Amino acid sequence: MMRLQRPLPRRRLVSLTPLIDVVFILLLFFMLASSFVEWRAIGLNVATGRSDGRSEQAPLVIGVGDDGTLRLNGAALTLGELELRLRRSLARDATRALVLRPQADVPLQRMVSVLDRLAAVGGSNISLMPGEP
C-alpha cells in the first residue's frame, strides 16, 4: 500500500511582528512630519512706480482705521457702502488703481479681509501704502 506523505506545514521564514514594528514607526514618522495645510496666496503689488499707467484717473484710497473703520477718499463708510461705491467706480474703469492705507496698528488679518473684499468687487490694481497716523 502506498503511503501518502502529508505535506509539512508551511513555516513562515520571518515573523510578522518586526515588520509591523517597522511599519508602525514609518507610519508615525509620516503622520508627524507631514502637514495638510493648503497654502493660498495673495499677490502684493511691490512695483516701484505706484501707478502702472493702465489708468489715468486718480487712485481710490481706502483707509482702514485702528478701530476698524473704513474710509474711501477720506469719507467714513460701512463695508456695504464701500463695496457699492467701488463696484460703481470699477464698472466704469476696471483697472482703476486702488490704494489700501491701513493705520499703524491694524492687524494683518483685518487687512487681508479688506483685500478679499476689494478683490471680490473686481479690484485688480491694488497697492498698499502706510496710512495717515
Added chain:
Amino acid sequence: MKLKLAPPRRHDDENLIPLINIVFLLLVFFMLAGTFVQAGRFEVIAPRSLSTAAVEERQLRVLLAADGRLAVGEREMSAPQLRHLISTRLSEQPDLQVQLQADRQLRAARLIEILQIFRAAGVAKLMLLTEPDDA
C-alpha cells in the same frame, strides 16, 4: 481519567494580517497626501482669506512673526541681512518669487516696512501666504 488535550495553538501571526493591511493603507495615505512640514524659526499663523490662488512651488519663503522678527527657514535675520540675501538670490535667479508668511496679528506698520525692504531689494513677485477660509 482522560485529560482533554488543549486545542493546538493557532499561529498568532494569522490574526495580524488585517491589522497590517490597515496600517499599510494609512502609511501610503500619509506618504502620498501629506507634504513635509518645513521647519521654521518660529511659529507663524497665517491669516485666513477667500483667495483661491494656489502658491507656486516653494521658492524663497520669508517668515514674519507677530512681533516683527524675520527669518528665512531656521535662520533669524535682521532687515538689512534679509535685503542682502534677497539681492543675492535675485542676481542668481531673476524671476525669483518671494513668499511672505506673515502672522495674522502682525501690525500694518511693520508689514509696510518689510514691503519697502522687498521693494528696495528689487523683488518683482511677492506673494502673501494665507490659509483658506473654511467658515
